[in-house]
Amino acid sequence: MAEVSLRKVVKRYDEVEAVRGIDLDIADHEFVVLVGPSGCGKSTTLRMIAGLEDISDGDITIGGDIVNDVPPKDRDIAMVFQNYALYPHMTVAENMSFGLRLKHYPKAEIKSRVTEAARMLDITDLIDRKPKQLSGGQRQRVAMGRAIVRNPKVFLFDEPLSNLDAKLRVQMRIEIKKVHQKVRTTTVYVTHDQVEAMTLADRVVVMNHGRIEQIGAPNELYHKPATRFVASFIGSPAMNFMPCRLEDVDGRLHLRLTDRLAFPVPPARSARYQAVPRTERLLLGIRPEHIAEARPHLHPGVEPFEAVLDVTEPMGMETLVYFTLEDTPICGRVNPNAGAQDGAPLRLAVDLNNMHLLNEVTGVVL
Amino acid sequence: MADVALHPNRVPATKATRRRNGLHNALRRKSTVAFLMTLPLILLVAAFVIYPALYSLHLATLNKSMTKFIGLGNFEFLFKRDTFWLVVKQSCIFAISAVIFKALIGFIVAHFVHNVPANKQRRWRGMLLVPWVIPPAMSTLAWLWLFDPSYSAFNYTLSFFGIGPIPWTGDANWARFSVILVNVWYGAPFFMIMYLAALKSVPEQLYEAAAIDGANWWQRIWYVTLPMMRNIIAITTLFSLIVTFANFDIVRILTAGGPLDHTHIFATWAFRVGIEGSDIPLGASVSLFMVPILAVAAIFILRDISKRGNEA
Numbered sequence: 001m002a003e004v005s006l007r008k009v010v011k012r013y014d015e016v017e018a019v020r021g022i023d024l025d026i027a028d029h030e031f032v033v034l035v036g037p038s039g040c041g042k043s044t045t046l047r048m049i050a051g052l053e054d055i056s057d058g059d060i061t062i063g064g065d066i067v068n069d070v071p072p073k074d075r076d077i078a079m080v081f082q083n084y085a086l087y088p089h090m091t092v093a094e095n096m097s098f099g100l101r102l103k104h105y106p107k108a109e110i111k112s113r114v115t116e117a118a119r120m121l122d123i124t125d126l127i128d129r130k131p132k133q134l135s136g137g138q139r140q141r142v143a144m145g146r147a148i149v150r151n152p153k154v155f156l157f158d159e160p161l162s163n164l165d166a167k168l169r170v171q172m173r174i175e176i177k178k179v180h181q182k183v184r185t186t187t188v189y190v191t192h193d194q195v196e197a198m199t200l201a202d203r204v205v206v207m208n209h210g211r212i213e214q215i216g217a218p219n220e221l222y223h224k225p226a227t228r229f230v231a232s233f234i235g236s237p238a239m240n241f242m243p244c245r246l247e248d249v250d251g252r253l254h255l256r257l258t259d260r261l262a263f264p265v266p267p268a269r270s271a272r273y274q275a276v277p278r279t280e281r282l283l284l285g286i287r288p289e290h291i292a293e294a295r296p297h298l299h300p301g302v303e304p305f306e307a308v309l310d311v312t313e314p315m316g317m318e319t320l321v322y323f324t325l326e327d328t329p330i331c332g333r334v335n336p337n338a339g340a341q342d343g344a345p346l347r348l349a350v351d352l353n354n355m356h357l358l359n360e361v362t363g364v365v366l
Numbered sequence: 367m368a369d370v371a372l373h374p375n376r377v378p379a380t381k382a383t384r385r386r387n388g389l390h391n392a393l394r395r396k397s398t399v400a401f402l403m404t405l406p407l408i409l410l411v412a413a414f415v416i417y418p419a420l421y422s423l424h425l426a427t428l429n430k431s432m433t434k435f436i437g438l439g440n441f442e443f444l445f446k447r448d449t450f451w452l453v454v455k456q457s458c459i460f461a462i463s464a465v466i467f468k469a470l471i472g473f474i475v476a477h478f479v480h481n482v483p484a485n486k487q488r489r490w491r492g493m494l495l496v497p498w499v500i501p502p503a504m505s506t507l508a509w510l511w512l513f514d515p516s517y518s519a520f521n522y523t524l525s526f527f528g529i530g531p532i533p534w535t536g537d538a539n540w541a542r543f544s545v546i547l548v549n550v551w552y553g554a555p556f557f558m559i560m561y562l563a564a565l566k567s568v569p570e571q572l573y574e575a576a577a578i579d580g581a582n583w584w585q586r587i588w589y590v591t592l593p594m595m596r597n598i599i600a601i602t603t604l605f606s607l608i609v610t611f612a613n614f615d616i617v618r619i620l621t622a623g624g625p626l627d628h629t630h631i632f633a634t635w636a637f638r639v640g641i642e643g644s645d646i647p648l649g650a651s652v653s654l655f656m657v658p659i660l661a662v663a664a665i666f667i668l669r670d671i672s673k674r675g676n677e678a
Contacts (some may be wrong), residue, residue, distance in 0.1 A: 052574050073580040085571035089593040098589070099579035150579075 002063030002153040002186060003028045004049060009058035011044050011210075018044045020210040021058065026188065031180050033189045035197035036207035036233070043158055045207070046190045050156050051075050063153055078147035079156040082163060084139045086131040086146075092118075093127045096145045110149075117148040120182065121175070137168045144176070148183060155180075157189040161196065173199055194234050198222070206230045223354075228283070228363035231356060237288050237320065240330045243360065244284045246276055255284060255352070258326050266301035266352050273357055276366060285356035285365070288320065291332030293340075294349040301353040312340045321346065425650040432647060440651035449627055449635070450652070457631040457656075459542070461611040464549040465603060468610075471550065472557025479558065480565045491559070498555035506619040509548045510535075513620070538628035541621050545629050548616050553609075557602055564598040565591070597671050604667040608660055632656050 004026040011019040019041040026032045034042040047053040049060060051072035059066050067075050078099075086095050093114055100110045118124045121141040131139055140160060147155055160176070161169045177200055180187055191197055197204045198218040206213045206221065206229070214226040225231035231239045244257045246265075253270045256262040265273060276282070294304040307330075313320040314336060321332045321340050332348055334340050357366045429436050444450045479490050497505065512518050513534035521531040534544045568591060576586045592599075614633035617623065623630035623638055630638065632652060640649015 050574075050578060052577070072574075072577045073582075077578060079575070079578050081571045081575060083569070083571060085569065085575040087572060087575075087590065087593070089596075098576075098581075102580045102585060146575075146579075 003030075004154055004186060004188065005061050006045070006049075007059040007061075009045070009048060009060060010056045011041070011048060011053060012056040018210055019048070022207075022210075022212055024205060024212065024215070026186060028186055029184045031187045031189065031200060031202045032205060033191060033197040033201035033203075034205045034207055035191055035194055036213075038192055040207040041210040042190045042192075042207045046156055046158055046188060049154070049188060050077055050079050076153045077156055078150045078152040078154075079158065080140075080143045080147050080160045082159040084131070084143040084163075086139055086142055088131050091128050091130055092123065092134070092142050092145075095131070095142055096149050098146070099150045113149045113151075114145075117145040120148065120179065121145050136164050137172060140164065140172055141175070144179065148179065151185075153186065155185050155187040155189075157187065157191075159191055160189075161191070161193075169196075176200060195236065198234070204234075206233060208233075224365075225285075225356065226365055228285070228358050228365070231285050231358070231365065235287060237331045239285050239287050239356075240291070240328075241283045241285050241358070242325055242328050242330065244282050245280065246273060246278050246282065248278070255355075255357075257284065261305060261325070263303040263350065263352055266355075268301070268353065269355065269357075273366065276357070281360040282366075283358040283360050285358055286350060286352075287354065288331045288333045290351040290354045291330065291348055292351070293334040293338035294347040298349060299351075299353075302349050302351045304347060304349045306345055306347050308345045309340055309342060312342055321348075422650045422654060425647050426654050428647040430645045430647060440648050441655075443648070444651060444655070449630075452627060453630050453632060453635045453652070454655075456542070456629065457611060458659075460546060460549070460613070460617075460629075460631050461607055464546045464553065464610050465606050467546070467550045468553040468557050468606060469599070469603060471554040472561050475554065475558045476561035476565055479562055491562070494558055495555045497552050498559075502552050503615045503619060505552065506548055506616050509544075509551075510620055513544055535621050536625060538625055541625060541629045545617050545620055548620060549610060549613060552616065553606060556606065560598055560602045561595065564595040568594045600667050600671050604664055607663055611656060611660060 004024075006022050006024040009019060009022045010017065022041075022045060024032075034045060036042045044053060048055050049062075051067065051070060055068055059068060061067065062075055062077070087098065090098065096114050096117060097110045100113065105113075114127070115124070118127055121144060123138060123141050123145060126134060126138060126142070131142065134142065140163075143160070157176070161172055164172060173196060176189075180200075189196075189200060198221075201218055203215060204218055204221050205215050208229050214221060214230045216224070221230060221234050225234065225239075228241070232241070242257055244255050247254050247256050247262070249262070249264075253265040253273060254262045255265055298304060307321075307323040307325070309321050309323050311322045313322075316336070318333045319336050319338070319340050321334055323330055323332075334346070334348070338346065340346050358364065359366060425432070426440055427435055427437055429439070475494060479487060479494065482490050512520050515521065515531055515533055515536060518534070520534065524532065533540055535541045572590050572594070573586055576590050581589060611631075612633055613631065614637065617629055617631055617634045618637070621629040623634045627635070632655065636649045636652040639652055640646045643649075
């Protein structure tokens, strides 16, 4: 087991820069998830750690040693691929033991490691089958087993759950987490699914256009996003953004959304935004769960308003409501018993204690 | 009648429409339509494959003047001839060694072409296929000139190194070598193109997984490429074995079976005996002898394929 670090890592393909200088330190035993939209450079970064892609610039170290020119087999890593990449002509046991057999481990040791990994992943009964005879979820377990038996310094996962159906994905997500709790190997996991990132990671690395947008614990990214990209990428349904500007009314800082709609900024937030020029074009970022039905006794910082709902989506434990504010679509989450109906007005309340204020041009959260 | 009761407006079907429905139903059965559509091909196969095969069986049982039924007499005669056993031996040496070299060279060249960047690959593929698309009768003539003992390019070039002159088609062993060489030259591109297609169908991630598992390039070929290509290799080898075994034109043009029958294979010897020697029943017997040999090879290879057919 080892720590992994990336120093100003760059990957260029002819004219395209896929990864544009990444700095990242992954601690021993840590589970780090790289997340971002397709084409953001997350898979390329993972493949550079694996040694499957050359790095154009910068340094990658595993366990303190620079591995820039070390071939994959000598990096002591194991990788789980999106399409599993199991050898179709080998049985499950042969697939799992392939790496050990190449390194001429003693037969007894290979057998005990395979048995142990199979038991951990609950695939003991499948050990003599060929990959063709397995379901997607079982193949995924075998691919993980192949990584575990090697007992490498680092696990690399490249979108391992993308080929599974929704239910199986949730199940395997939990399996992966359990395995990591048992073996505690440093793990780098790539996904485009922010739910996977949030649920699995010790730390999430959000990437966009070949750069790191933000690194942080899942809750930190959720509650304190650094940029508009992170704010909109993390969380489902996504955060609402409404154009707004600041103004002073009776000596108090107000947030003006439309000509008729303005809210006082909660005192706790006022100091932070005081220095922002009043003419600056801003965005109010607010998560759907902070737009709920108005209660009789509102807490300080929770401001009521009325909206005519366009569409409602009953989800069971909550109802999503959609309405527009000056052509900006907004989503809120209300109690299923709040009486939300398509086309009907509803009294809502926005919790400004959880607001984010962004610069509309730069996308930076203020 | 129940549905008539339920639909009072419907008139019961007349006999004629019922018959039409019968035809309609027969046509709607997929197997019937499929059979009808393949019928022309089945007839063609019957006319051009099954009939000649049965006819040659019949021919092989006649005497030289084709007037009398002599049963297995032709085969008894063949078994006693040393030349026949020479031809059997030469056919096997020719087919097996040529196929091995074609497969080996095709495999190596396919790897090289596979690693050529995609935009240049078409050009290389096209150029490397040239030997295979030239009619072998014509290209063999060119080889014949190259092999000419006194004036050929080969011996001329070798003379600079103090080698030769080599009797390319004059000495028994050199003649066998030359015949095999030309056949390999002609057939290797077919293997190359088949193996190239097979190589392209191996998922890249298997190689990546193997690289991470610690396999070097040779182990990647041995544990990933070859197992993934096994069916293609088997089918290509079987196909080529049949074609090479039955080869006629290259041997006929290059050596005509000489010197002293030492390069004859089944087809050329059947031609020599049957057409040139005017003993058509004996020629038919010679060529019929290929059937059991090839059938055994086909059974072995195809059984191996169907055994692993569902694996990948």
